[in-house]
Amino acid sequence: MPEKRFHFYVTSRVKSYNKFINFIVGGRGIGKTYGFKVDSIKHYKKTGKQFFYFKRHTTDMSTIDTFFNDIAHEFPEDELSVKGGKKYNKFYINDEICGYAMPLSRYKTLKSSSFVNVDTIIFDEFLPEKGGYNLYIPNEVELFLNAIDSIFRQREGHVYLLANKTSISNPYFNYFNISVNPAKEFNTFKGSMMKEQILIQNCGDDYDKGSQEKSSFQKLISGTRYGDYNSGEFAYDTNDFIMRMTPNAKYICTIYADGIYFGCYVDFTEGKIFINRNVNMDYPAVYSIGKDMRENMILSKGWRYDRVLSMIVRNYRVGNVFYNDHSTKDILNRYLSLF
DSSP states (O other): OOOOOBSSOOSHHHHTTOOSEEEEEEOTTSOHHHHHHHHHHHHHHHHOOEEEEEESSGGGGTTGGGTTTTTGGGOTTSOEEEEEOSSOEEEEETTEEEEEEEEGGGGGGGTTOOOTTEEEEEEETOSOOTTSSOOOOTTHHHHHHHHHHHHHTTOOOEEEEEEESOOSOOHHHHHHTOOOOTTOSEEEOOSSTTGGGEEEEEOOSOBOTTTGGGSHHHHHHTTSHHHHHHTTOOSSOOOTTBOOOOTTOEEEEEEEETTEEEEEEEETTTTEEEEESOOOTTOSOEEEOSSOOOTTOEESTTGGGOHHHHHHHHHHHTTOEEESSHHHHHHHHHHHTTO
8 A cells, every 4th residue: 555645734634633732743844834824714714713823932923924925825715914013913814803823922911811712722833943042931831831721711622833843852742741752643642631632743754845855955955964854853852872771770869850850770880870760759869950949859059079969970971871762861961961
């Protein structure tokens, strides 16, 4: 049976799962944003239900006045327009409001507003590009959850977060303690009411992206890391320092960072340290290396004088600390690199 391919992204497949919050990640140019723009207008024309469109910062909204330019030909009998500024916008179809847009960083200014007809929320570019200006907002995940709560106000709806494949490890996946299976396109989760509301669509290379693959630019980036990213691979996730823990590794302490407990193990025969989420909560030594602090934890400021923590830091500095997954690696690297 021939492999099924898609010219551009279609929303019907992810919507068929009927999950509350949906993370859609894929290569550049497959039409994720385009597809949800078209779908939102069709949904409004059919049901009268509106949508809310987020980007992260005010600077991300600089071209919001061109929002409909690429999809206008899909609705030749309708007049689509945008009114407002960078801080808050309304989308219109034939002079009727069909949606709203604003930067997430400013949503608290509209907290008391009512959006009773909104049943779809879209957060575009929820994963920032490495080295770009579109950096995460402090406590962003809970800020976004607050925005969802304020817009829906206990009504049913659906949330779609769209992004290019920058990193498997990010505050959203970490917050919900979920991860992507690279071998599956649609990742659903079990184990709690929270996880059962979530879907991750991991769009692979089964999108033709029009004729782009034949362009000179596509030939230029072929075989490069950017080329892999462009075609649907995660750009900044490498398997460096990802290793299965050896059988002889012994538990030495618990590390607390970003609200998560991590187990720390050492194999003295191999001379390696392993960190994962297999935690022994009965073990007395718990180190807080992030900004959060809880009762009976050891502060990490005096690490040079602590035998266990200094061993971890010194091994990290020489590249001798290993992790079981990218999420754990990302979180611990952020903090251990500060020592």
